[in-house]
Amino acid sequence: MSEPLLRVEGLTRHFRVGKLLGRQKLHAVDDVSFELEPGEIVALVGESGSGKSTIARLLARVYKPTSGEIYFDGRPVSNLRTRRQRLAYASDVAMVFQDPYSSINPAYRVTHPIERGIVLHRRDVGRRKREAEVERSLAEVGLLPAARVAAKFPHELSGGQRQRVGFASALAVKPKLIVADEPVSMLDVSIRIGVLNLMTELREREGVSFLYITHDVASARYVADRVLVLYAGHLVEEGPAEDVIQRPKHPYTQLLLSAVPDPRAELGISDSADVGEPPKVIDPQPGCRFRARCPYAIGECETVTPPLREIGPRRLVACHVAERDEAPTAAVG
Amino acid sequence: MSLPTVADPLEPAGATVGSGPPEEATRRSVGADLFRSVIHNKKALVGLGLLLFFVVLAAIPGQIAPDNPRAKIYPPGLGPSIHHLFGTTAYGEDVFSQLVFGTRQSLLIALLVGGLATVIAVVVGVSAGYLGGTTDGILSLVTDVILVIPIFPLIIVIAAYEKNSGLFTLVVVLGVLGWSYGARQLRSQTLSLRTRDFLEAARVRGERKSYVIVHEILPTMTSLILASFLGAAVYAVLFAAGLQFIGLGDPNSQSWGTMLYWAENNEALGAGMPYWAIMPGVCIALLGAAFALMNYAFDEVSSPALRLRKLERQGVDAEGAEVVQARPADPRNILEVRNLSVAYASEHGPVVAVDDVSFELAKGEFLGVVGESACGKSTLVYAIARLLGAPLAGEITNGQVLFKGQDMVALSDKQLRHIRWRDYSVVMQSAMNALNPVLTVAAQMRDACEAHSTMTKRQIEERSREVLRLVSIDPVHLHSYPHQLSGGMRQRAMIAMALLFTPELIVMDEPTSALDVVGQRSLMVQIKELQEQLGFAVIFVTHDMSLVRHFSDRLLVMYAAQVAELGRTRQLFEKPLHPYTHGLLEAFPSIHGAKERLLGIPGSPPDLLRPPAGCRFAPRCPHAFARCEAERPQLLEVDGELVRCFLHEPATVEEPAKEGVA
Numbered sequence: 001m002s003e004p005l006l007r008v009e010g011l012t013r014h015f016r017v018g019k020l021l022g023r024q025k026l027h028a029v030d031d032v033s034f035e036l037e038p039g040e041i042v043a044l045v046g047e048s049g050s051g052k053s054t055i056a057r058l059l060a061r062v063y064k065p066t067s068g069e070i071y072f073d074g075r076p077v078s079n080l081r082t083r084r085q086r087l088a089y090a091s092d093v094a095m096v097f098q099d100p101y102s103s104i105n106p107a108y109r110v111t112h113p114i115e116r117g118i119v120l121h122r123r124d125v126g127r128r129k130r131e132a133e134v135e136r137s138l139a140e141v142g143l144l145p146a147a148r149v150a151a152k153f154p155h156e157l158s159g160g161q162r163q164r165v166g167f168a169s170a171l172a173v174k175p176k177l178i179v180a181d182e183p184v185s186m187l188d189v190s191i192r193i194g195v196l197n198l199m200t201e202l203r204e205r206e207g208v209s210f211l212y213i214t215h216d217v218a219s220a221r222y223v224a225d226r227v228l229v230l231y232a233g234h235l236v237e238e239g240p241a242e243d244v245i246q247r248p249k250h251p252y253t254q255l256l257l258s259a260v261p262d263p264r265a266e267l268g269i270s271d272s273a274d275v276g277e278p279p280k281v282i283d284p285q286p287g288c289r290f291r292a293r294c295p296y297a298i299g300e301c302e303t304v305t306p307p308l309r310e311i312g313p314r315r316l317v318a319c320h321v322a323e324r325d326e327a328p329t330a331a332v333g
Numbered sequence: 334m335s336l337p338t339v340a341d342p343l344e345p346a347g348a349t350v351g352s353g354p355p356e357e358a359t360r361r362s363v364g365a366d367l368f369r370s371v372i373h374n375k376k377a378l379v380g381l382g383l384l385l386f387f388v389v390l391a392a393i394p395g396q397i398a399p400d401n402p403r404a405k406i407y408p409p410g411l412g413p414s415i416h417h418l419f420g421t422t423a424y425g426e427d428v429f430s431q432l433v434f435g436t437r438q439s440l441l442i443a444l445l446v447g448g449l450a451t452v453i454a455v456v457v458g459v460s461a462g463y464l465g466g467t468t469d470g471i472l473s474l475v476t477d478v479i480l481v482i483p484i485f486p487l488i489i490v491i492a493a494y495e496k497n498s499g500l501f502t503l504v505v506v507l508g509v510l511g512w513s514y515g516a517r518q519l520r521s522q523t524l525s526l527r528t529r530d531f532l533e534a535a536r537v538r539g540e541r542k543s544y545v546i547v548h549e550i551l552p553t554m555t556s557l558i559l560a561s562f563l564g565a566a567v568y569a570v571l572f573a574a575g576l577q578f579i580g581l582g583d584p585n586s587q588s589w590g591t592m593l594y595w596a597e598n599n600e601a602l603g604a605g606m607p608y609w610a611i612m613p614g615v616c617i618a619l620l621g622a623a624f625a626l627m628n629y630a631f632d633e634v635s636s637p638a639l640r641l642r643k644l645e646r647q648g649v650d651a652e653g654a655e656v657v658q659a660r661p662a663d664p665r666n667i668l669e670v671r672n673l674s675v676a677y678a679s680e681h682g683p684v685v686a687v688d689d690v691s692f693e694l695a696k697g698e699f700l701g702v703v704g705e706s707a708c709g710k711s712t713l714v715y716a717i718a719r720l721l722g723a724p725l726a727g728e729i730t731n732g733q734v735l736f737k738g739q740d741m742v743a744l745s746d747k748q749l750r751h752i753r754w755r756d757y758s759v760v761m762q763s764a765m766n767a768l769n770p771v772l773t774v775a776a777q778m779r780d781a782c783e784a785h786s787t788m789t790k791r792q793i794e795e796r797s798r799e800v801l802r803l804v805s806i807d808p809v810h811l812h813s814y815p816h817q818l819s820g821g822m823r824q825r826a827m828i829a830m831a832l833l834f835t836p837e838l839i840v841m842d843e844p845t846s847a848l849d850v851v852g853q854r855s856l857m858v859q860i861k862e863l864q865e866q867l868g869f870a871v872i873f874v875t876h877d878m879s880l881v882r883h884f885s886d887r888l889l890v891m892y893a894a895q896v897a898e899l900g901r902t903r904q905l906f907e908k909p910l911h912p913y914t915h916g917l918l919e920a921f922p923s924i925h926g927a928k929e930r931l932l933g934i935p936g937s938p939p940d941l942l943r944p945p946a947g948c949r950f951a952p953r954c955p956h957a958f959a960r961c962e963a964e965r966p967q968l969l970e971v972d973g974e975l976v977r978c979f980l981h982e983p984a985t986v987e988e989p990a991k992e993g994v995a
Contacts, residue, residue: 191933261854
């Protein structure tokens with residue numbers, strides 16, 4: 001197999017917490033590895049505190065990894081030395097932020113971030129052509145009429161429109177990968193789907209890949225080819241979206257799916273049993289991080305951190321008790 | 334010196350969240366916006382006028398003053414007359430001419446000191462706030478030291494070394510000592526900006542640090558920088574005059590302060606010549622006032638809350654609001670809301686956030702209130718709980734809220750206190766904001782019990798443990814502080830507090846929205862179990878219909894301040910009547926069934942300042958026809974439910990709309 005677009009190996013990020021002399025470490029992301037192919041949409045699913053936003057910021061080079069390496073197009077990201085190399089990476093990997101109300105500078109027109117992206121990363125676009133290029137980016141994300149939208153200030157646009165500006169700014173640098181950190185969670189229900197559809201359209205039209213970071217499993221199923229499930233800094237399950245959602249193998253994924261409010265399903269009473277929450281991982285001992293909430297925990301879970309192991313075609317799970325993924329017909333229970 | 338308040342320039346002035354883009358598409362700059370707001374502000378106009386007056390005096394004193402200010406050609410000590418407007422000095426100079434010629438130096442000092450102090454304040458404040466760490470530590474220390482130095486004595490010492498110090502020394506000394514207040518404000522503003530995503534976006538884009546500071550941070554702080562400049566200018570005018578008065582300036586210079594110095598030396602009051610001292614004093618006060626007025630004006634422009642003092646009642650009347658009938662409440666209902674309207678004051682006029690809403694809530698019933706942001710759902714429940722603070726936070730303009738037959742709208746604050754918490758309680762969206770961070774859970778429960786009951790300490794402790802157990806929190810957490818609890822436990826603790834007196838109604842405003850899916854689900858189940866066990870009624874506000882699907886008896890769907898649909902939850906999910914409800918149900922993907930492409934609801938909710946003339950949903954409705962744009966639909970009763978839509982009028986039911994809506 002050829003080199004994937006993005007390969008993350010043993011990615012780890014710890015934060016020092018507590019008092020000046022206290023040497024406690026918060027393990028936000030621990031030993032996470034995954035790959036992303038060109039043109040693929042991968043969803044990274046997890047609850048708050050699972051480390052998913054930290055992974056986004058590691059990919060965007062806002063944080064440096066404690067250990068582990070990110071390979072983009074086969075080249076290690078930690079090797080970027082010159083400003084030129086760093087700019088090239090910034091042009092390859094763009095980011096869309098969660099909060100559309102704070103991700104655009106209120107002092108400028110909404111075109112400011114798009115224009116800056118072009119100035120920084122597309123030297124070939126001359127001053128004269130820039131305006132046309134900005135308007136083309138706006139039109140690409142469905143903000144029409146583009147000339148009119150270009151004259152607006154952020155507060156004159158709705159949340160959904162601002163989030164589209166976020167995608168236009170990301171697209172303007174002609175990236176190969178867009179890291180979208182919860183791009184719809186702060187939008188109203190009625191307009192979320194439009195932004196999700198935009199991601200799939202852009203993938204088809206521009207060939208750009210997405211790492212879609214979300215807490216919402218249903219939206220992950222809707223847009224993603226593959227799903228990665230993150231719990232307390234560990235990757236616990238991975239596989240094609242439909243397989244993971246229809247036949248979750250990790251007990252945490254099962255719990256997460258059972259909690260999704262679904263008007264079309266009847267209420268299962270057993271859902272109420274779990275009142276636990278993801279732990280803050282400070283100076284952890286080995287062992288499964290989900291064990292305290294897990295109904296299937298065995299002795300081994302207390303002492304040995306379960307590694308990701310293959311349980312089916314392209315299916316990985318980090319659990320001592322999970323069974324193999326059987327053929328679809330047999331597995332649904 | 335006027336102290337500008339730290340305004341948040343990032344809050345759009347009176348902007349309605351989710352409003353569509355206004356029609357005009359002219360290219361305007363931020364500067365032009367600021368200019369327009371200033372033109373409409375009386376304080377700014379008076380201040381500008383005064384300043385302009387002094388600028389003219391400073392620019393062309395020769396053309397205005399009748400005499401050379403140094404010409405000792407008149408009899409000394411003349412009183413005011415037509416020839417000498419404010420008399421002559423002890424040396425026979427014209428006082429009026431001296432005033433006019435003195436303007437230049439005072440104004441120059443104000444502008445130069447203001448400029449110098451602001452530049453230092455910006456550099457220090459923004460660097461400290463943005464760079465953080467050791468840089469911040471050192472810069473903040475310097476700022477604080479300068480801030481607490483007793484400036485006046487220090488300046489006297491410095492000025493004494495520089496005898497006959499000229500303008501330059503004065504400006505440098507005042508500038509170097511006058512920046513610390515502005516720097517502190519700019520630092521805290523920068524700190525609050527640092528977490529904004531647009532700065533991170535700029536870094537991810539590949540911008541240099543210097544670009545981020547100069548082009549991303551500074552432009553958002555224009556009004557604060559202006560305020561800092563004006564504040565420093567006022568301070569400079571006063572201090573310079575004071576220094577010159579005590580003789581620390583150049584006594585031969587032409588300035589108001591020097592005039593005061595000579596007036597004092599020649600015993601103006603003893604000589605019966607108050608004009609020598611009064612007139613320069615008046616000029617200093619007026620110039621100071623000019624800067625101060627402009628400073629206030631910028632404050633007001635950047636925080637509209639200072640401007641909107643009273644909600645204009647005209648034009649607030651809600652659409653179709655009827656005269657409320659004095660009909661007694663049904664004893665089976667715990668709550669009856671009748672024709673309730675709530676309006677907010679905004680810069681561009683009143684905004685009706687709740688428009689003629691009526692519903693009934695039976696004892697022990699669970700009502701879900703559903704809608705998008707800015708649809709008025711939170712305002713509605715705040716109005717019901719009488720938690721609105723007029724006028725910026727909204728004011729009830731019409732209607733009744735009958736709680737156990739008593740009209741809450743008519744109750745005084747004192748009467749409200751008797752029933753609040755005992756008979757009904759409120760659970761807010763964010764427990765982190767609603768709980769006091771410096772008090773333990775036990776202390777907050779004790780406060781509530783002491784304020785609303787005559788329970789003994791023992792009883793309170795017992796009851797507190799009891800309610801915590803009710804919400805599945807181990808009573809050992811009673812003496813924990815809010816930050817020691819997890820997010821889910823904090824929300825449960827809030828609900829426990831609401832249960833202290835076993836109220837008959839609990840109003841919940843998105844209590845689960847800060848929680849993760851798993852926590853959300855278990856909290857919902859818990860609320861439902863408690864409700865069945867204790868029998869209270871619930872009004873539950875949420876933006877997520879599917880969340881209340883299995884828990885609420887009835888649903889109230891709000892759109893653009895109005896009731897769009899009200900009906901039994903099950904029926905509403907199975908057969909939504911309003912196209913908006915239908916759209917909401919189809920708006921989001923499921924984890925079950927076949928994967929299908931969804932479209933959501935195109936467009937965005939209307940601007941409540943200018944709602945559409947006809948049906949408010951018409952611009953986004955796939956079934957809209959001519960009548961929807963022209964006429965306002967009223968609530969219709971269909972199969973025991975209420976819906977605001979022409980599609981369900983008996984005459985139009987046959988039309989093509991049928992297949993799409995059902």
